Amino acid sequence: MPVKSPFHPRTSQLCESMNYKEWAGYYAVSSYLVHHDMEYFAFRNSAGLLDITPLYKYSVKGKDAASFLSRIMVKNINKLKVGRVTYCCWCTADGKVVDDGTVMRRGDEEFFVTSADPCFSWFSRFKRGYDVQLEDISTQIAGLALQGPTSRDIIKQITSADMDRLKFFGTTRARVAGFEINISRTGYTGDLGYELWVDNANAIKLYDLLMAEGGRYNIRPAGLDALDVTRVEAGLILKDVDYYNALHALIDDRKSSPYEISLGWTVNLERAPFNGQKALKKEKESGSSWTIVGLDIDWTEIEKLYNSYGLPPEVGSMAWRDSIPIYKDKSKKTQIGYATSGTWSPILKKNIALATIEKKFDKPGATVQIECTVEHIRHTVSARLTSPQFFNPERKKSTPSVENKKQ
């Protein structure tokens, strides 16, 4: 049986659809209403409030906390400044990704790490020789994501912490109605947004406060179905969907290096040894076999294909996560990869997907074929290779105070 997050007393009241998923052992709302579109538009046009308590959360403290994390992560955490957050992944010794998540530096010797899979045992393996205290605080801390264009205005109503100065991927402590929370300007929607971390005891108070103050800003509780659409639009990959945790992969072929899942930019190679460094250096030199790309699937071709059966075009309104073959051309002789997730993007009015393809076929702008089944028959339609980041609004990174000063 899944367990209830500290927000459950509220979220369950609001969840009219009774539509839940299991996420890391928790009840997680898929959509509050029977259809997720209102929640999606809250993310994009006002603010959506999502319970992210099921994320795994770790506290890393101590004199060697930074070098300890630098040994584990592909990124040099020693260089992360206090008050900053970084997104990165961590690898096995052979340079294959175990998981990805965020690392927040809350103090010189104090970090907060989130992950999708339980990683306590993995992190613990590397403690020898480091003066650190690693603690799994997953069940002590509750999390809320408030994402969307009005999210900043809402948070400004509940705290005096300077939200106008908190930059993209910044983090700060904040006082809220008599208790402390941590706020990080992070999220999984690729939009202006924040994640709020609160002790379980104050979770409901925070929730109520946000909902009360957010009313004027069209806050709306949002579920995972809406999140899934936004994360594909933002080109953010998902473990167990777009790649496998190397420790869980049944066969080597299922393991991926950071370079193969578009996380090459998170790797800092030239520094003190870290897990996977040797293998990653080698891969950097000799080149990777796979890469993740975006697919912009040709709408007219879909329309035509359906028309040829006398049907109007059908695309699901939900984001999907199946493996769909990608071919080099219509002949279907050469399969060059597979799409792993996709969605109709309401805001872009495009049919988009994330796909893993062989690196040698990765030519931006090139046309490939993606399988499309109509009336039980497998066809293909054209798709254009693009960056996976389909949607990237300016507000995501904007900081009013800094910009105002510039003027």
Next chain:
Amino acid sequence: MNKSYDIIVIGGGHNGLTTATILAKKGMKVLLLEKNKFLGGIASGHEFIPGYRTTGLVHDTSGVRTSVLKQLGLEQFGLKIKNARPDAAILAKDGRGIFLPSDRNKAIEEITKISKDDGEAYRDYRIFIDEIGKFLFPLLNEIPPDLIQFGTKELFALGKKGLALKKLGKKTMTELLKVGPMSVADFLNERFETEFLKAGLLGPSIYASYTGPWSSYTTLNLLMWEVCAREHIVGGPQALVNALEKAAISAGVVIKLQSEVSSINVDKHGMVTGITLKDGAVENSPIVASSCTPQHTFLDLLAPNVIDYPLERSIQNYRSRGTTAKVNIALSNKVKFKFKSDDTIEYARTGNSIDEMEKAFDSVKYRKFSDHPILDIHVPSVSDPTVAPDGHSVLSILVHFAPYHFDAGWNKEQKDRLKDNVEDMLLDYIENSRDEIVGCEVLSPVDFEDQFNLTNGHIFHGEHAVDQLITRPIPYCARYDTPIKGLYLSGSGAHPGGGITCAPGFLAAERIIKHKD
């Protein structure tokens, strides 16, 4: 890099000295660093009570490789070797005993006095040892084949081993394959009838291996020891150390004592650059051979992120649970064993019965020491009276089983308890009385660790278990070199393992030379 030495050897035990000397003789500029004020490591003797000395923490030198001693030219530095294992006595509690001269026929004669069948069985046993020695001994004197990067060359090498095994003839080969995995208790029960004889014979198979006589594969350990026990050094391990020291100096090895290495330095390409000493001094060299334990080398001397996790885990899993303590006794008289009224016995071992030995082992599983320990006794004063005042004796006793992981903790009280246990046991076998005991020194596995950085006080730098012998210490570095370029293992944690042999030190040197050419 400013290269000061061609190679730095960490540890001045007998293996470190061997590696250093062989390489210096090849013209390399060698620096040898030893933590202690003296050389020899656990092969060194010391004065434990004013006027009483041991000739080594260790005493059995029967496995020393004469071929290596020759290459080191140790005779020219005063080393004397006898080409036979030392005579030994096997003791029973009821005052009986068997004297086992190294001369086989004499040994058979002695055994026959107790049991005619056992005399015959012993003859067959020795013949079997001779036969399998033809196959096993060479294996223990060469660099093991590469089982990881397995190619044609390695297949060929293994094939040759297979052929050598086959050459033993069908009977011996089948017998070896049958008995190797057996418990030594089963193996000896199939052959002998006298209980205390079996107990005495099996001793070396369970010393320091975290096994009792009923554990599987202990026969293999017994056979290995039997096959190697061919010599002994006059004057014991300390005499070997003295000769090694002279040979090292004459070969030009720079020796620094009281120089404990605190880290092995590695550059960002994963190559060794040298070492840093406890006092902060840095010595540079592209090659470092570490003769201290594999765990000390990898887990203490290398920065934690230098070794990949699978290697680290493998080293952490390397089993090295110390189970041996040492009790040195000063006696105001000659030692007189009950079963034989003369005072010429230099080596003796107890055991009494297989089950008593198993029980002695059981205790360490529960983090206790045995109240009825097994004693492996050396009386160095028999052949070298200078180690004790006139007419007095030194008993150097290895005590099995006493664990490193000891719930009660190794404090004075517990050491006194162990001393009492040992004295009680000893007095069962000797005629001397308690009043003749002048003094006693008790060394626990924790003391070994403190003095020599022996991980968990394991006297062989890691257990002699089959998996840890085939690829010693672990598959990633079973051929002296390690995943860290320039770092070699050259102590008892490398093939063919612990004991006074000079073999790991020598084979590591050979490997280093091969890599240089």
